Amino acid sequence: MHEVGGGPLVQPFSADVAAEGPVPDWPLSIDRQTLRSAIIDLTRDGIFVCDRQYRIWEIDDAFVGVAGRTRAEILGHTVAEVLGQEVFELRKPSIDAAFAGRASQVRGNGLRPPTRGRVWEVYHQPVFSPGGRIECVLISVRDVTQYQQLDDRLTMYEEIVRQTSDRVSVIGLDYRYKLTNRANARFYKRKVSEIVGCHVRDLIGAERFESRAKANLDACFSGKSLEYEHALEQADDKVIYLHVRMEPYRERDGSISGAVVVLRDVTAASLLARKLRRQAREDALTGLANRYALLETLEGCLERVQSSGGSAALISIDLDGFKIINDRAGHSAGDALLCQIADMLRTFAEEEGISPARLGGDEFAVVLKRATRAAALDLGNRILANLVSMQFIWQGERYSVSASAGIAMIDHRKTQEGSISVFDVLNQADQACLFAKEVGGARAIVYRPDASEMVAQRVDIGNLQVIKQALEQDALQLYTMPIRPVAEGGRALLEVLLRFVDENGRVVAPAALISSAERHGLMPRIDRWVVTTALRHIDEVEAGVTLTLNLSGQSIGDPDFKDFLVATLDERPEVARRLAFEITETAAVRSMATAQSLIGALRARGCGIILDDFGSGLSSFVYLRQFQIDSLKIDGAIIGSVAEDEVQQTIVAGIVAVARKIGVEVIAEYVENARMLETLRRLGVTAVQGYHIGRPEPWVTGAGFQPPAPCEEGGRAEGDDEDENSLTRRPQAAR
Structure with missing residues (x-):
């Protein structure tokens, strides 16, 4: 050194x-x-x-x-x-x-x-x-x-624990605080030093400690991690919501010496979540349960009936004439009426223990969690009676209120026979309600799957689905059927017919579908598709042949359709003379002024007019001169036995005579054999149509059309067994 x-x-x-x-x-x-x-x-x-x-x-x-x-x-x-x-x-x-x-x-x-x-x-x-x-x-x-790094890190952790709004503590195995932060001390209005060493029981009270805290701490001491939400009621009756998280506190050797407890005040978020959940299950206008909540309640009923037996019911309520109140008094009045009805249903809920809901629009529903068929029908009638007697006054004017109700039962037998869903129950109640409206309204009807009226209702709903799907997917198909002149040199025509195709690509019988389309106001939309598609492909038709297009009664009476048709023809004036439009006699008479205006607009553009189903009305000859037409087509019921029936021959001869007098050609349909053709030629008919002349043939398909599966040898596609009547008659035509 x-x-x-x-x-x-x-x-x-x-x-x-x-x-x-x-x-x-x-x-x-x-x-x-x-x-x-x-x-x-x-x-x-x-x-x-x-x-x-x-x-x-x-x-x-x-x-x-x-x-x-x-x-x-x-x-x-x-x-x-x-x-x-x-x-x-x-x-x-x-x-x-x-x-x-x-x-x-x-x-x-x-x-x-x-x-x-x-x-x-x-x-x-x-x-x-x-x-x-x-x-x-x-x-x-x-x-x-x-x-230094450890010290900095420790300082940072200490500062985080000190500054965080979460209440952080370490509680020992003896239930005493080993560490706590300022947020926790501030919550208890104490200093940190006053809490460290304090027993949890002394801080939160013996009841809360024994009923909840001790068990959770013991679980954490055993090595479990816990996380839950806790509603804490304060002395001022104010409730705060805490998110609680507990983790075991381990020493270096892995042994557990306590629990780390983090309490976060989530009152605002919890109240918001509860509000959103309530809004998700509650109708905003009336405060009743909404469709989502109703389906949940129905699901619970299904499960209970399936497991424990008994029966439950759903009542679907649809106001009669609600649109009139909306149109006359305004939507504010309509909203006020809906709220008044909701209040009335709440009184039933308090008395009967039912669950009312608003499905949307003017539709309400009531779930009876335990009810027999008789009890459900009785309640439905009492609700409807209350609606009728209810006074609704808006701005000094009194309005009458009524409704129809459909009832679907949920019983143990149904749940055991096969899978039944809440949507099945809802559809059954809707079908019963629709039927109640069709037979006059202001009544309650229980759904019966075997009732002929209910069967027809289900068929109509099924038809409606096929039609809407075909329109949405452009899965329609046009056929043509020839109309031949009897004499040489006469004008040749092709009638355009419409076929619907279902989701399996099969051609569906058109008669019932057309009736459903008319009942639900879809014919103008269908007629627009036919007109647009036919004009797009008219150049594919042999020159000199006239296409005839059928117009429904709804389209004839619709001013908007007239504007569409005239505008479409004006876009292609060169093809107007190659077109003729068939209008049924009953539709023309029912909307005479509109029909006359439409016929005038079409003739002014060079289109031909054919009065279809002539003779089906009681006063056919009276109205014949009211319309400027080029041809009339005799109703098939008159032609059916013309070869053998002298009375029918006389009627046809009379029609031909009147038609010649006013310069109108006569077309006979349903010509099925040579004998009928010869009889009609002798009677002076101008042109003929029927299976003997030519069957319908495919012409144009929509973009979404899927060709039908080929029939087995000797088999026939659906709809092939329809006679000519079902393919040409209006309104049951294949169009």
């Missing part, structure tokens, strides 16, 4: 050490100086000793690594020469203070390349001689980067 100032380097740091008392006999075989040197060499700190001229006289091995130099390059050189001027200037005040007798400790970042990016802790310790004079300064340099 180097000596500085005439004495040994390693001396007691303070001369007061000698005054501590006599030193016991030294029992080791090595001297103290050697042992102290070994201790210094063992330390991980970099140590060097400098004199008052800042020259380094002693170092340990660790400092060699810190300085990044050899021992020869360090010993005898100044601090500035070994560590650089910047480091020397930074450490010089602390070294000078040590020579003045003041030890110090500083921490900072390394400045030199070997130490940059690390955190260093530097100790400056004066070394005293036996005479009490400071001979040198011992400087210890320690890399504390890891400790």
Whole structure:
């Protein structure tokens, strides 16, 4: 060891050490100086000793690594020469203070390349001689980067726990708080120091501790993680909602010594979620349950009946004439009426224990969770009676209110016979309600699957679905059927017929579909498709052949359809003379003024007019001169047995005579054999149509049309067994 100032380097740091008392006999075989040197060499700190001229006289091995130099390059050189001027200037005040007798400790970042990016802790310790004079300064340099990072991290965690609005605590196995943060202390209006060491029971009360907290803490102490929401009622009856999370607190060896409990106030979010859930299940206008909530209630009824037996019921209620009130008094009046009806249903809910709901528009529903057929029908009639007697007054005007109701029963037998869904129940109630409206309204009817009226209702609904699907998917098909002149040189025509195609690609019998389409007001839309499609493909028809298109009674009476048809023809005036439109006698008479206007517009553009189903009305000859027509088509019922029936022959002859008098051609349909054809030629008919003349043939298909599957050998496609009547007669025509 180097000596500085005439004495040994390693001396007691303070001369007061000698005054501590006599030193016991030294029992080791090595001297103290050697042992102290070994201790210094063992330390991980970099140590060097400098004199008052800042020259380094002693170092340990660790400092060699810190300085990044050899021992020869360090010993005898100044601090500035070994560590650089910047480091020397930074450490010089602390070294000078040590020579003045003041030890110090500083921490900072390394400045030199070997130490940059690390955190260093530097100790400056004066070394005293036996005479009490400071001979040198011992400087210890320690890399504390890891400790600094841990300290920073711990400080950060402590600050997060301190600043967070969540209430964070660590609770020991004895149910006492080992740690808590300010948020938790603030909630209990206490200081942190007052909570640490406190028993949970003393803080939250014995009842809450024993009923909930203790069991949850015990589960956490056993190693389980818990997460739940808890409604906490305050002393002022205010309820706050807490999201509680508990995690086991483990020591380094993995043993559990407590639980980390985090409480978050989620009152605002919870109330909002509850409000949204309520809105999702509640009708915004009336406050009743909505369709979604009704389906849930029905689902519960189905499950209960299936598992436990008994019966339940659904009553579907549809107001009669609600549109009239909306149109006359406005939508505000309509809304007020719906709210008044909802209030009335609530009174039944309180008395009968039922679940009322609004399905939308003017439709309501009531679920009876336990009810017989008789009880459901009785309640339905009482609700309808209340509606009739209910006074609805708006702006001084009194309005009468009535409704129809359909009832669907849910019984154990139905649930056992096969899978029945809530939608099946809803559809059954709707069908019964629709039937109640059709037979006059203001009544309640229980759904019966075997009743012929209900069967017809289901068929009509099925037809409606086929029609809508065909229109939406453009899955329609046009056929043509020839109309041939009886005499040589006469005009040839092709009647355009419409076929519907179902989802399986099969052609569906058109008669019932057309009736359903007319009943539900879809014929103008269908007629638009036919007109548009026929005009798009008319150039494919042989020159000199006239296409005849059928117009429904709804389209004839629709001014918007007239505007569409006229505008479409004006876009292609060159094809108008190749078209003729068939209008049924009954439709023309029913909408006489509109029909006359439409006929005039079509004739002005060169289109032909055919009065279809002539003779089906009671006063056919009376109305014949009311319309400017080119041809009339005798109703098939008159033609059916014309070859054998002299009365029918007389009627046909009379029609031909009148037609010749006013310059109108006569077409006979349903011509099925040569004998009929010969009879009609003799009677003076101008043109004929029927299976003997030519069967319907496919012409144009919609973009979404899928060709039907081929029939088995000897088989027939659906609809092939229809006679000509079902393909041409209006309104049951195949169109």
